[in-house]
Amino acid sequence: MEAIWNRFKIPIIAVVVLLVALMSSFVVVPETQQAVIVRTGEPVRVANQFAANEAYGLTGAGVIARWPFIEQVQYVDKRVLDLDMERQQVLSNDQQRLQVDAYARFRIIDPVTMVETAGSEENVAAQLSPILTSVLRQELGRRSFGSLLTAERGTAMQNIRDALDLQARQYGAQVIDVRIKRADLPEGTPLDAAFTRMETDRTQEAETIRAQGRKNAQIIRADAEAEAANVYAAAYGKDPDFYDFYRAMESYRRTFQTGTGDSSIILSPDNEYMRQFRGR
């Protein structure tokens, strides 16, 4: 072994050096990355650049060659990237405030421009974030509060996307989509006012329901009374005279006999009840 080493020292070293050189002149570019080859600070070419509707397996991913040591490879994400916006207060054209939380999805389509202008994906996101905020404010500020909530129905989101996309192109990025994730009333007075309105709305509903209940009850009672009167009238109407007598009798019993309290009656001898009392 030692002998081999001694004898082939130079070839072995040469092979190793060659291997290292070979290794560093080939670079693996994965499907998810684009590679910008930078020669002494200047981007010279791109491998696996994004192209719309490319089938995987037919992209430029794989092994690429570069000059070792003088060419550096900078990887740029090829995938759809996430741009999250800070929560922003948006003022609608009817002076109502809304806290809006939006996100954008973008992708680097021109990695050379991106490397030259922003340097990295994070920088692109950092640059786009304030732009998104201002575009969102501008566009939503033109609308009434009611239509802010359903911003998807109109062209608002489309306009925001286009405006952001225009700016993003400067950084070699393409904005795919902008969406409003949340739209909330700001804490404090607006939220409290909304709660109060909801509360009074419900109170009103509750009171209406109760009033309806009372009304229905009253109608039911009145109906029953009318029906009862009808029944009475049908029965008693056959002989009003006898009814008068019959009812009077019942009334006397009830008043003097079953009624509470003592009663004293002073009778005149001319009373009908006393008619026989006189012996006539």
Next chain:
Amino acid sequence: MDKMGGYLERIALAMAGKRNPWSKGEGGRDTDQEGAVPPRGEDSNPPRGPRNPWLPGNGNQERPRRSASIEDIFKNRGPEGPRRMGGPGGPNFRMPGMPGGKRLFPLLIGGVVLGWLGLSMVHQIGPKEQATVTTLGKYSDTLRPGLNFTLPWPIQSVDVTDVTSIRSERIPGSAAEKLILTGDQNLVDLSYLIRWNIKDLTQYRFQLAEPDETVREVGEAAMRASVAEHELDRVLSGAGRADIEASVRERMQAILDAYRSGIAVQGVEIEKTDPPERVVEAFKDVSAAQQDAETDVNRARAYAQQLRARAEGDAAAFDRIYAEYRLAPEVTRRRLYYETMESVLADTDKTIVETEGVTPYLPLPEVNRRRQEQTVTVPAQPSGEQ
């Protein structure tokens, strides 16, 4: 290369030892040590011995050193430390084999290589899984469930993912209140579950930087948009919830397809739609009001039933009497009159004033008091109700 050389050398040495016919006398004495010694001999050979290590004379030349071999025995049999440090004067010392296990090291290497090949070439893909194969970074194939073979690792790499299992995302993740504005600018506390899986593994792998996060965000955006299209009462009701679930799912799928995310939204389930905590009492009051209204109506119905029954009863009683009365009007009338007066007057204090000019003494205050009592306790009732 290194290991290979050592291996060959050892074979040669072993053969030399066996074939050595003229060192038999002493060889017999040394046979016990023979197994342990060769590495040592081998170590010391290159620097001092002739070029050809498997010359038979080699063994003889070393003999003199054997006489003081007790130290060597310990060196070779002792713990790993001394052995690894190498024999005396052996600059190119390699790890020696154990006694009788000269081939352990090559075997180990072979095992590692085999294991590496086995692990990185043979892939068992489970029934729910698929795997992407990338050849030096470039996508080349998708493996289906079953046994699959690929090239070994640095060339092809395999990434197995569970594709058919349904994953769920609960929004919001915590139990905190999450208020969403409805179309009529009310707030509703909503929590929901998004169930999704992967429908296109390559897109899922390569298209989005953060697929899981994207599902959440798209879900939130779609839910917010759908709720904003409905009024609060509709959001709270069952039918409205079903509508919202369907529209959120559609919307999410459309957005995710536009991103070419390879994600299929299997369903969106609204778990909870509640009014905000601060106004929940007012909402409860509405259902209480409904109960109250029902109560009122029920009471009225009960009263109405009583009233009707009584009217019918009274009417029926009158009808019976009247039927009798018709048969003998005068007698019946009289009878009723006397019976009534009798029972009435029997219970009351009676004063009959016959002679004219007699003024009866009446204890007026007492009478007044009693009369007051009576008017209070027996109020006049309208005849219709009796």
